[in-house]
Amino acid sequence: MELKELQKEVDHWIKTIGVRYFNELTNLAILTEEVGELARLIARKYGEQSFKNSEEEQNLADEMADVLWVLICLANQTGVDLEDAIKKNISKKTNRDKNRHKNNQKLSS
Secondary structure, three states: OOHHHHHHHHHHHHHHOOOOOOOHHHHHHHHHHHHHHHHHHHHHHOOOOOOOOOOOOOOHHHHHHHHHHHHHHHHHHHOOOHHHHHHHHHHHHHHHHOOOOOOOHHHOO
């Protein structure tokens, strides 16, 4: 699914099932919360922290999807075309960093 389609699908869901968008500040707080949940899971799954006995291992893909969902909500609310934005962002990074990472001795193996 392309990003434009995804943005339309989330918008349709919000308007038909979710009733309306939460305001932008609420969605930013929710996005922060979702990123925190993703960070917690990655710290335990790939980092040095361990799961508590009472914790079930969560689904990494689902946590990432939660982050993407709220980010799409914010994009829809603020009129951001994510497909266009990511294309421009890739171009910016390519122009800025075309030699930077190749010349970074810290990244050499």
